[in-house]
Amino acid sequence: MESKKNNSAVNIRQFQKVCDILEIYNYNPNKLVTILQEVQYEYRYLPEDILTFVASSLDISPAKVYGVATFYSHFTLVPKGKYIIKVCDGTACHVKKSTAIIEALQTKLGLNNKKNTTDDLLITLEVVSCLGACGIAPIVVINDEVYSSMNPEATEKLIDSIISVENN
Numbered sequence: 231m232e233s234k235k236n237n238s239a240v241n242i243r244q245f246q247k248v249c250d251i252l253e254i255y256n257y258n259p260n261k262l263v264t265i266l267q268e269v270q271y272e273y274r275y276l277p278e279d280i281l282t283f284v285a286s287s288l289d290i291s292p293a294k295v296y297g298v299a300t301f302y303s304h305f306t307l308v309p310k311g312k313y314i315i316k317v318c319d320g321t322a323c324h325v326k327k328s329t330a331i332i333e334a335l336q337t338k339l340g341l342n343n344k345k346n347t348t349d350d351l352l353i354t355l356e357v358v359s360c361l362g363a364c365g366i367a368p369i370v371v372i373n374d375e376v377y378s379s380m381n382p383e384a385t386e387k388l389i390d391s392i393i394s395v396e397n398n
Contacts, residue, residue, distance in 0.1 A: 245283055247272050252287050259288040262298055266305060274351075275306045311347050311354035313392055316371040317385075319357050322364035327381070331368060332357055334382035338389060352396060353389070 251268045255261040265284060270276050276299050285292040299305045315335065319328045335341070335355050339348055347354040363369050366378035370385055377388065 245280075248280055248283060249287075252284070257288060259290050262288065262290070262295065263302070266295075266299055270305060274310045274312070275308055278307070309347060309351055311352050312396075313353045313372055314356060315353060315389075316356045316358050316361065318359075318361040318363070318367065318369050318371075320360035320364065320367075323361075323368035326368045328368040330382050331370065331380055331385050334386055335389065338386055353392070 248269055251265055251272070254268075255265050262284075265288075266276060269280060269284065273280065281295050281299060282292050285295040288295075299307060317323075317328055317332050317335065319332065332355075339353055339355065341348065341355050346356060361369055361371060361376075363376065363378065366376075368380050370377045370380045370388070372388065372392070377384070
């Protein structure tokens with residue numbers, strides 16, 4: 231009986247932030263996209279059980295919530311890392327050898343085209359088509375910070391500094 235009670239407390243805590251978000255938007259189903267954005271910001275992705283909870287709380291079908299979550303490319307249903315590293319592979323960056331940066335990061339982090347997040351959920355690597363900064367190519371964006379004229383060695387140093395900060 232005690233473990234059921236503890237599981238219930240964990241579930242309440244797990245959904246409390248979602249309840250707070252729903253309350254901010256007055257449980258308005260017309261605010262679904264905004265609600266999902268807030269939820270994703272909180273969890274770094276949209277967990278299935280949270281989507282179901284949101285649907286139930288807004289009195290709309292889980293299929294509708296899932297449809298919205300999968301329609302917009304900025305939503306993700308898989309966990310992402312604390313640090314999102316975007317490497318531009320658009321024409322200007324590609325010509326300036328962004329592929330070497332991508333390969334170096336994949337090797338260093340044990341990632342590939344199918345697995346883009348480290349097991350510890352620290353880092354997610356995303357290869358993007360264009361970040362709109364062709365004049366300073368190749369570029370790497372870590373969360374919201376832009377790093378210009380990058381190369382594999384400089385990018386690996388950034389990763390080392392992230393790992394160092396996180397391990398201390």
